[in-house]
Amino acid sequence: MGIHSAHFCARSPLKRGSFFMAEPDKQRGSTEKRGRILEGALRAFAKKGFYNTKVSEIASEAGVADGTIYLYFKNKDDLLISLFEDRMEWIIDRLQTELKAVDGGVLERLKAFIHLHFRLAIEDRDLAEFITVELRQSAKFVKEYKNPKFADYLKILHGLIDQGQSEGIFRSDLDSRLVGRALFGALDEVLLQLTLARTAPNDVKNEAEQISSMIIDGLIVRPHSTMD
Amino acid sequence: MGIHSAHFCARSPLKRGSFFMAEPDKQRGSTEKRGRILEGALRAFAKKGFYNTKVSEIASEAGVADGTIYLYFKNKDDLLISLFEDRMEWIIDRLQTELKAVDGGVLERLKAFIHLHFRLAIEDRDLAEFITVELRQSAKFVKEYKNPKFADYLKILHGLIDQGQSEGIFRSDLDSRLVGRALFGALDEVLLQLTLARTAPNDVKNEAEQISSMIIDGLIVRPHSTMD
Amino acid sequence: MGIHSAHFCARSPLKRGSFFMAEPDKQRGSTEKRGRILEGALRAFAKKGFYNTKVSEIASEAGVADGTIYLYFKNKDDLLISLFEDRMEWIIDRLQTELKAVDGGVLERLKAFIHLHFRLAIEDRDLAEFITVELRQSAKFVKEYKNPKFADYLKILHGLIDQGQSEGIFRSDLDSRLVGRALFGALDEVLLQLTLARTAPNDVKNEAEQISSMIIDGLIVRPHSTMD
Amino acid sequence: MGIHSAHFCARSPLKRGSFFMAEPDKQRGSTEKRGRILEGALRAFAKKGFYNTKVSEIASEAGVADGTIYLYFKNKDDLLISLFEDRMEWIIDRLQTELKAVDGGVLERLKAFIHLHFRLAIEDRDLAEFITVELRQSAKFVKEYKNPKFADYLKILHGLIDQGQSEGIFRSDLDSRLVGRALFGALDEVLLQLTLARTAPNDVKNEAEQISSMIIDGLIVRPHSTMD
DNA sequence: TATGAATGAGCATTCATTCAT
DNA sequence: GATGAATGAATGCTCATTCAT
Incomplete structure (x- = not known):
């Protein structure tokens, strides 16, 4: 994981900075352990996939005992779902922050x-x-989990399209939810390839440009649409 | 499966054309059983996903004994892979046929x-x-399967883009392989929603139009690109 | 199997030499097939042991279909037992013949x-x-088989000792049944080594001499026994 | 098993000699469970043979769960081999101790x-x-196990013969390894009968005397050998 | 809290046996 | 008789989960 791993923990771990280390310590210790487990799970799921990862492997990645996992998560499914929630929340936070700054x-x-x-x-x-590979499976087969955080993510995209449409910048003959989906699908599939192929960051930037260009050009209003 | 199931069997089931039913009969018997198992597996995997489907469930969906499956497939993984191969082959055949007729x-x-x-x-x-949900997982985690048939599928898409570029119809500043991926991703993600939501056929047609329009408009050459 | 295999089939396969091949053929065909299965089983059991040998392996060794085996033997156990009976019978016949000629x-x-x-x-x-390795297991665990042919074999040995004792050549303070057992055990164990090590025939003869000498010298009457 | 079972555990169960029961306790707990499983396996294998014994039967004999067995042994084969090692080690220890005291x-x-x-x-x-019946099979068919502990056992016997030969007490025209084998074979076969027939201890003592006498008399040097 | 040994339900796979041809 | 595809009961082993310490 390395340098950025801490960034990916949505439950803000230590924002208080109290002067006393008495009782908060335990609190933080707990939260930190929960975070370690999530990190271990992420690493393991990315490497072998949810169904091929043993709980004991997650535990050893996280440096805790098998049983400890069940102090923080109801079961393996819950761990997966919590991991989604946690990471998606973090992603959404960051998206919103950065978009606001645009x-x-x-x-x-x-x-x-x-x-x-x-x-x-x-x-x-x-x-x-993890997200490109496990999202679909888990959304469908891990209990009845509806993946609300992913819905939130899509809502951001969807909202952008909506806004563009009402501002007259984007074509209004397209269903904004559909466009959001399609855009996410395109991004996700391309990312899947990038991660599987371990493409170099520079190329990734280039690919982002292309996708962006291709999609945007298709969305903006122009005199002659090809709508058939 | 129903009406269309027969269409999805790549191993052309009736190659005989002879007047006598002598030897082909045995051949067909076992080919048919192999087909039944693939159908059962498809049904079961679509319903519960690969990892949540028991071999015995596939057997009962197919109307054969558990052990029979191992007469036609090496193991559960092989069954999954064979199912991909078979269906993708059929899809590719049909795509090529219909594209030729355009x-x-x-x-x-x-x-x-x-x-x-x-x-x-x-x-x-x-x-x-099955394809929208299982393709990614299996490509990555079922042994070292490289999914060549899926690569063939992408090649068709990729070839279309290439041709459009060389004919000067499509923008040539885009990497055709990337465009192919992105397009597949968009289609696949939208399809995932359609199938999960069990959308009515009419709406599906409408959505196809929109996606088509959105993508195409981004690909054609126009005086002012938004390429940034 | 080779040259000697035919010798080991107790059910004399074709001693008649009739001029007509009409109806005897079927008879002989059957008997011959039964013999082939026994030979195949012997080869397979010797190579992999009873429990590690599949019925289908025996069938393929014998050059018959799996199901054919069940036309001649009730089940796998019965095949094992029949093999014992057949081979022991042959061995006993030969022992008696050769002993008579001494x-x-x-x-x-x-x-x-x-x-x-x-x-x-x-x-x-x-x-x-086959005999050194499988005799004990099967005697004990294959149904309630009492291995009467092996008892017959021991009876020959036992009878020799008895006779020697009544003729005053062998010590009569020893239980002849016990001596028979011990002698068989010694022979059997040494043979086990010989066969596993694939010792050359010449050495085998030498070892037989030694065992013979060692045992015999302990059995004959002498002035000062070490009986304690 | 009963009274003597504890004796047969080679892993010396009480190495502590400390006055406190602090840490050895855990150690002993798992060693004890391992021992219980071996005892259960011994009982089960003796009763039904290796191949006819289910892992779950061993577990229930040992009073543990099926899965527990796999915490201590790699698989069923490993359990068999471990049982051999453990018991043979114990037997060898005891043989050496008692022989030294002679x-x-x-x-x-x-x-x-x-x-x-x-x-x-x-x-x-x-x-x-267990040993009389399973030794041969397993030596040959359980993986590539070479049964080194049994080789050690034979070495003791072999060493005794060697020594007797160099002291001029035993005939030196016999191969000591061959004699060792033959002696073991005789003892083993007689034991097989004794255990299967559940002979009374008194008779067993008598039989031991006879075997001993028969063999010994054949080994000592005497003026006129029957070596032919 | 934390541990990790113990549990036992669950499941893929095998293989002796059957039976339609 | 002979075949070998089909059967399905049987079982070794795994691994998520629990719980005594």
């Missing part, structure tokens, strides 16, 4: 969205592999 | 490709679910 | 017995391995 | 060896049955 209109923010999507993947390959 | 240029053929992609999904929902 | 007293016949025991093992290594 | 020459020690051999069998019938 200086420009909807078009620039959509481009920023796409570039950030790829940038996150470069920063944490394990996370990228 | 009256028009590259643009029309790309549109036809997209429509056919969705049409196939409507014809066999189980197949659509 | 020119000399009990002492010479006991020596001949020991030599023949080893000689048979050299003639058919598979048979030797 | 007051007398090689002759007395050989007699002691034979008597101890039988005595051990009476003390633990299951062990006797």
Whole structure:
């Protein structure tokens, strides 16, 4: 994981900075252990996939005992779901922060969205592999989990499109939810290849540009649409 | 499976053309059983996913004994891979046939490709679910399977883009392989939603139009690109 | 199997030499097939042991279909037992014939017995391995089989000792059944080594001499016994 | 198993000698469980043979769960091999201890060896049955196990013969390894009968005397050998 | 809290036996 | 009789989960 791993823990671990180490310590110790388990799970799931990863492997990646995992998570499924929630929450937070900082209109923010999507993947390959590969399976087969955080993620995309449409920048003959889906699918599939092939960061940036260009050009209003 | 199931068997089931039923009969008997098992597996995998499907469930879906499966497939992994090969082969055959029949240029053929992609999904929902959900996992975690048939599929898409580029119809500043991937990703993700939501066929057609329109418009050469 | 294999089939396969091949053919065909299965089983059991040998392996060794085996034997256990019966019967026949031909007293016949025991093992290594390795297991665990043919074999040995005792040549303070057992055990164990090590025939003869000498010298009446 | 079972555990169970029961406790707990499993396996193998014994039967004999067995042994084969190692080690230890205590020459020690051999069998019938019946099969068919502990056992016997030969007490025209084998074979076969027939201890002692006498008299140097 | 030994339900796979041809 | 595809009961082993310490 390395340098960036701490960034990926949504449950802000130590924002208080109290002067006393008495009782908060235990709190932090716990939270830190929970975080270690999630990191271990991420690493393991990225490497071997959810179904091929043993709970004991996660434990050893995390440096805790098998049983400890069950102090923080109900079961293996819950661990997977929690990992999604945690990472997606972090991703969403970051997306929103960075999008807010974008200086420009909807078009620039959509481009920023796409570039950030790829940038996150470069920063944490394990996370990228995990999400690209496990998201579909788990959404469908891990109990009845509805993956609300992923829905939130899509809502951001969807919102951008909506806004562009109401501002008259994007074609309004397209269903914004559909466009969001398609865009996510395109990004996700390309990312899958990038992570599996362990493409170099520079190339990744280039690919992001291309995807961005291809999609955007298809979305902007123009005199003669090819809509048949 | 129903009406269309027969269409999805790549091993052409009736090659005989002889007037006598002498020896082909035995051949067909076992080919048919192999086919039944593949169908059962498809149904079961679509319903519960590869890892949650028991071999005995596949057997009972197929109407054969558990042990029979091992007469036709080495193990559960091999069954999954064989199912991919078989269905992808069939899809590719059909794609090629229908694309050849398209009256028009590259643009029309790309549109036809997209429509056919969705049409196939409507014809066999189980197949659509199976491919959208299991393709990624298995490509990565089922032994070292490299999924050559899927590569063939992508090659068709990739070839269309290439041709469009050399004919000056599509932007040549885009990497055709990347575009192919992105397009597949968009189609696949949208299909995933359609199948999971069990969307009505009419809406599917409409969605295909939109995706087609959105993508195409981004690919054609126009005076002012937004390429940043 | 080779040259000697035919010798080991107790059910005399074709001693008649009739001029007509009409109906005897079927008879002989059957008997011959039964013999082939027994030979295949012997080879397979010698190579991999009863429990590690699949019925289908026996079938393929014998050049028949799996199901054919069940036309001649009730089940796998029965095949094992029949093989014992058949081979032991043959061995016993040969022992009795050769012992009858021995020119000399009990002492010479006991020596001949020991030599023949080893000689048979050299003639058919598979048979030797089969009997040394499988006899104990099967005697104990294959149903309630009491191995009457093996009892017959021991009776010959036992009878020789008895006779020697009543003739005053062998010590009569020893239980003849016990001596028989011990002698068989010694021969059997040494043979086990010989067959596993694939010792050359010449050495085998030498070892037979030694065993014979060692045992005999302990059995004959002498002025000062070490009986404690 | 009963009274004597504890004796048969080679891993010396009480190495502590400390006054405190602090840390050895855990150690002993798992060693004890390993021991219970070996005892259960011995009982089960003696009763039904290796191939007819289910792992779950061993578990229930040992009073542990099926899975527990795999915490201590790699698989069923490993359990068998471990059982051999453990029991043979114990037997060898005891043989060496008792032989060292023998007051007398090689002759007395050989007699002691034979008597101890039988005595051990009476003390633990299951062990006797297990070794007499399973030794051969397993040596040959359980993986590539070479049974080094059994080789050690034979070495003791072999060493006794060697010593007797160099002291001029035993005939030196016999190969000591061959004599060792033959002697073991005789003892083993007689033991097989004794255990299967559940002979009374008194008779066993008598039989040991006879075997001992028969063999010894054949080994000592005498003016007129029958070596032919 | 934390541990990790113990549990036992669960499952892929095998293989002796059957039976339609 | 002969075949060998089909059967399905049987079983070794795994691994998520528990719980005594």
